[in-house]
Amino acid sequence: MANGEREVGVDAPAGGFVQLLTPDGERVDSxxxxxxxxxxxxxxxxxxxELYKDLVTVRRLDAEATALQRQGELGIWASLLGQEAAQVxxxxxxxxxxxxxPTYREHGVLYTRGIDPIMxxxxxxxxxxxxxxxxxxxxxxxxxxxxxxxxxATGYAMGITMDGKTGxxxxxxxxxxxxxxxxxxxxxxxxxxxxxxxxxxxxxxCQNNQYAISEPLERQTRVPLYQRANGFGFPGVRxxxxxxxxxxxxxxxxxxxxxxxxxxxxxxxxxxRMGAHTTSDxxxxxxxxxxxxxxxxxxxxxxxxxxxxxxxxxxxxxxADVDETxxxxxxxxxERVLSMPDPAPLxxxxxxxxEGSPHLDEQREQYAAYLASFEGSH
Amino acid sequence: MSETVTLxxxxxxxxxxxxxxxxxxIIMGEDVGKLGGVFRxxxxxxxxxxxxxxxxxxxxxxxxxxxxxxxAIRGYRPVCEIQFDGFVYPAYDQIVSQVAKxxxxxxxxxxxPIVIRIPFGGGIGxxxxxxxxxxxxxxxxxxxxxxxxASPDDAYWMIQQAITSDxxxxxxxxxxxxxxxxxxxRDEASGALHASRVLRxxxxxxxxxxxxxxxxxxxxxxxxEEDGRSLEVVDLRSISPLDLGPVYESVRRTGxxxxxxxxxxxxxxxxxxAARVTEHCFYSLESPVLRVTGFDTPYPASRVEExxxxxxxxxxxxxxxxFGF
Numbered sequence: 001m002a003n004g005e006r007e008v009g010v011d012a013p014a015g016g017f018v019q020l021l022t023p024d025g026e027r028v029d030s031x032x033x034x035x036x037x038x039x040x041x042x043x044x045x046x047x048x049x050e051l052y053k054d055l056v057t058v059r060r061l062d063a064e065a066t067a068l069q070r071q072g073e074l075g076i077w078a079s080l081l082g083q084e085a086a087q088v089x090x091x092x093x094x095x096x097x098x099x100x101x102p103t104y105r106e107h108g109v110l111y112t113r114g115i116d117p118i119m120x121x122x123x124x125x126x127x128x129x130x131x132x133x134x135x136x137x138x139x140x141x142x143x144x145x146x147x148x149x150x151x152x153a154t155g156y157a158m159g160i161t162m163d164g165k166t167g168x169x170x171x172x173x174x175x176x177x178x179x180x181x182x183x184x185x186x187x188x189x190x191x192x193x194x195x196x197x198x199x200x201x202x203x204x205x206c207q208n209n210q211y212a213i214s215e216p217l218e219r220q221t222r223v224p225l226y227q228r229a230n231g232f233g234f235p236g237v238r239x240x241x242x243x244x245x246x247x248x249x250x251x252x253x254x255x256x257x258x259x260x261x262x263x264x265x266x267x268x269x270x271x272x273r274m275g276a277h278t279t280s281d282x283x284x285x286x287x288x289x290x291x292x293x294x295x296x297x298x299x300x301x302x303x304x305x306x307x308x309x310x311x312x313x314x315x316x317x318x319x320a321d322v323d324e325t326x327x328x329x330x331x332x333x334x335e336r337v338l339s340m341p342d343p344a345p346l347x348x349x350x351x352x353x354x355e356g357s358p359h360l361d362e363q364r365e366q367y368a369a370y371l372a373s374f375e376g377s378h
Numbered sequence: 379m380s381e382t383v384t385l386x387x388x389x390x391x392x393x394x395x396x397x398x399x400x401x402x403x404i405i406m407g408e409d410v411g412k413l414g415g416v417f418r419x420x421x422x423x424x425x426x427x428x429x430x431x432x433x434x435x436x437x438x439x440x441x442x443x444x445x446x447x448x449x450a451i452r453g454y455r456p457v458c459e460i461q462f463d464g465f466v467y468p469a470y471d472q473i474v475s476q477v478a479k480x481x482x483x484x485x486x487x488x489x490x491p492i493v494i495r496i497p498f499g500g501g502i503g504x505x506x507x508x509x510x511x512x513x514x515x516x517x518x519x520x521x522x523x524x525x526x527x528a529s530p531d532d533a534y535w536m537i538q539q540a541i542t543s544d545x546x547x548x549x550x551x552x553x554x555x556x557x558x559x560x561x562x563x564r565d566e567a568s569g570a571l572h573a574s575r576v577l578r579x580x581x582x583x584x585x586x587x588x589x590x591x592x593x594x595x596x597x598x599x600x601x602x603e604e605d606g607r608s609l610e611v612v613d614l615r616s617i618s619p620l621d622l623g624p625v626y627e628s629v630r631r632t633g634x635x636x637x638x639x640x641x642x643x644x645x646x647x648x649x650x651x652a653a654r655v656t657e658h659c660f661y662s663l664e665s666p667v668l669r670v671t672g673f674d675t676p677y678p679a680s681r682v683e684e685x686x687x688x689x690x691x692x693x694x695x696x697x698x699x700x701f702g703f
Contacts, residue, residue: 101448131485134451141484145475151441152476155448162404162430162454186468190441197436351486352520354544359619360520 009240011298015224017238017270020245023298025306027245033237039249045313051244052308053322054088055301058108060326061117064334065107065124069279073337074124078105082242082274085300086207088112089247090269093255094175096138101153101176104142105207109177113139117329121337128343147185150176150204154191157200157258166201171259173201175251181212183228184220192232192266201258203251204229204266207241209273214286226268234264241271242300272298345371379564386556388530389419389495391564392537393457397427400455403541406433406442407459407495416461417497417556439469443494447476450490457541463498464507470515477546478521493540497553498526499590499640500687503680510677511589511641516548517618517650523572524618526550528592530560531568532615539571547571550617552590572616574624580608583697584628586651587638588614591688595638598693607697617647625651626658633664634700638688643671665700 009019009028018039020028030040043051062080069077080087087108094100100109104123111117115137122128123142134140143149153176165172182188183206195202208225210217221228229236239250247269254265272295276283308314349364383391396403405420405427411434414421424432435442439460446456460466466473473494480488500509517524523545527533533551540547569575577592578599585595592613599609610628614620629635635655637648652667670688678686 128485129483131483131487133484133487136487140451141480141488143476145471148444148472148476151444151472152448152451155445155450156452157448158445159449159452159454163452186438187440187444187472190436190438190444193436193438194441194445351482351484353523354481354486354489354491357523357619358621 009243012240013224013238013270015238017240018246018250019240019243020249021243021303021307023242023303025303025310027307027311031246035235037237037253039246039253041245041249048304048308048313049318051088051092052301052304052314053325054092054108054112055084055244055304056322057326057329058088058111059084059301060330061111061333062107064330065121066275066279068334068337069124074121074279075126076278076280077124078278079275080105080108082272082295082300083207083209084108085244086241086247086269086271089244090175090205090251090267093248093251095255095259097170097172098255098259099134099138099140099153099156099172099174101140101149101156101174102142103149103177103179103182104144106142106177110139113137115139117333118336121333122340125337125340127340147178147182147188147191150178150182150188150191151194153202154194154200157195157202158198160201161198166259166261168260169256171201171261173203173255173258175203175205175255177205177207179212180206180208180210180217180220180225181215182206183225192228195264196233199261199263201261202264203254203258204264205251206266206268207271208268209271211273211277211283211287213277213281214283224268226266229266234266236266236268238268238270241269242298242303244300244304380561381564382559382561383530384557384559385527385530385533385552386417386419388534388562389537389551390421390423391562392534393420394423394426396457396538396541397423397431401431402453403455403457404431404433404449405457405459406435406446408435408437408442408461410434410459415459417553419495419551419556420459439465440472443469443472443477443492446492447472447480447490450492451488455491455541457493457495460494460496462508463496463510463512466494466496466512473516473522473548474519478519482521489544490546491544492546493537493549494547495537495549495551497556498550499552499554500677500683501554501590503683505680506677509680509683511639511672513548513550513617514641514646517647522546522548522618523616524548524550525571525616526552526589527615528552528555528589528613530558531562534562534564535567536571536615539567543571550589555590555593558593569615572619572621574612574614574616574621576610576624576628577613578609578611580610580632582608582632583610583634583636583700584625584632585609585611585636585638585693586614586625587611588617588647589639591638591640594688594690595693598690598697601690602694602697609697620650620654622651622654622658625655629655629659630662633662635659635663635667636670636693636696636700637667638670638693640672640687642674643669644674646671665703668696668700670696
């Protein structure tokens with residue numbers, strides 16, 4: 001199965017992409033791209049099984065979240081369906097000291113960081129706005145404004161350089177997540193400029209899921225997205241975003257280059273958003289069923305399952321156990337989401353300013369008095 | 379230690395002291411390094427503190443503020459220079475949606491101790507986009523603190539206080555006053571960052587102002603004295619939050635209040651001051667709160683900017699009108 005020369009994977013877009021696992025579950029030992037970079041993975045049997053488990057789990061938890069939204073328990077949900085390999089592969093490629101800047105869809109990356117999957121549900125349920133400490137989890141808060149986080153990631157990466165934390169295997173690096181639509185934003189292009197100029201230890205991980213809500217890729221670009229990197233002075237590479245092995249290999253290499261002080265990389269993970277943009281969206285208005293069916297044949301989970309079967313790394317019992325465990329986690333997650341309390345009214349005044357504001361204190365007191373005036377009445 | 383310096387030099391000295399006090403303080407912006415800024419406010423700082431702490435950035439305002447946010451998450455305290463008031467708008471999203479809201483969004487777990495310096499206001503004969511007063515846009519945004527310095531001593535201390543503060547601070551500098559001299563006391567700050575200050579006592583009318591109009595109002599008070607009118611002048615210093623206690627105290631004595639700024643009047647700082655003074659001093663007022671401001675036009679061509687800018691005569695005209703009710 002070795003094919004050291006192949007860059008064009010099965011079902012690749014024109015120009016090819018790095019693929020280490022075909023949709024049929026056939027492994028490719030290594031791939032060397034036109035610039036001479038060779039990608040491969042060397043996982044233990046256990047690690048292959050763990051990757052499968054990750055993929056199934058994040059999909060199952062995601063499905064539970066969609067169900068919770070449909071039942072009125074979440075205000076909205078941004079599903080990762082179809083993008084599990086891009087997120088698990090890139091997320092597992094990070095080292096503990098690395099920092100991730102997500103959009104609002106990176107639930108799979110969050111999971112691979114070892115973070116409690118309940119964490120973003122406060123945001124989608126509307127009981128908070130995603131209030132966690134980025135430095136504690138090495139995972140920034142979800143950013144909803146498209147592309148804004150790429151600049152934050154770049155600044156953070158500049159800080160790593162200023163702290164002298166690059167140049168060896170223990171160096172730190174940053175990964176910035178964004179989508180195909182975001183590549184049209186000024187902020188993303190400014191992030192590319194800054195990162196190039198300051199040689200920042202950052203990897204731009206673009207999940208090209210083919211749609212920005214309803215608008216297809218053709219409305220964002222005339223050239224393949226990974227080629228944009230050329231104009232900013234750093235390498236770009238396209239990877240099969242439905243291939244967890246390839247996304248892992250490509251991300252691992254780019255992150256290691258960044259931590260060694262070799263500057264940024266743009267990764268375009270070529271994938272597909274199988275579901276709606278969010279639970280508020282109706283994709284049947286702008287894309288045809290046959291397109292979705294074609295991508296179903298490239299499912300990121302089925303190909304790993306096929307690999308495990310083909311190489312006799314797992315049996316039916318294993319697969320059943322994975323499904324059962326994931327379902328159990330989903331039930332637990334559901335129960336915890338349902339038990340999230342609504343915040344108390346006066347908490348809306350909390351945390352506007354680290355150092356407070358006398359004016360805001362006054363407003364809070366007035367509103368507290370107003371609320372208190374109803375006590376005892378019906 | 380007391381010395382006489384220009385307002386611009388006072389800012390420079392304040393920034394220098396902030397860089398010395400905390401090695402997490404960094405300066406970033408367009409031309410702030412080798413050139414020392416187009417107004418020379420950062421003159422000599424890159425030479426003394428290095429290119430990693432005084433950073434000449436690419437020419438993109440959103441990039442300056444967005445990367446500063448990331449540096450703040452990393453533990454730095456960036457002081458960003460926006461070259462001119464009218465160039466802050468490309469960074470508006472980062473300021474309003476990220477800088478202002480990250481602390482709130484994160485439930486208080488993230489702090490963004492950024493200072494954004496903006497030279498503001500007109501009177502320097504500039505082309506379009508170089509003379510604006512955009513403070514109300516930022517004061518309207520919860521999560522931001524907004525201040526304006528008016529004297530060298532305040533410039534020296536307020537910039538340091540803004541940098542030390544864990545709140546994001548939009549720091550307005552009255553660019554046409556950069557070259558005006560005054561005494562600075564380098565030993566002790568004369569007030570808190572968000573405290574307003576009575577600069578001149580008077581019993582007939584209260585003038586409320588900030589930034590470049592402080593000088594105008596003080597001159598108006600001097601001129602009024604010759605006509606036998608005693609004007610009290612309050613420098614707000616902080617636009618968000620407003621410290622209106624001293625204003626209320628003053629208006630309760632004078633019964634008359636005129637608010638002065640360069641920005642247009644509609645939905646402005648003066649509108650907020652007028653509303654609050656009316657609410658808090660209703661039974662003391664002898665006249666409605668009047669306002670002297672720029673007009674509700676875009677900032678005009680420089681050959682007619684003196685028509686647009688409030689001046690001593692327009693201030694005194696409003697003072698006269700408060701006696702007509």
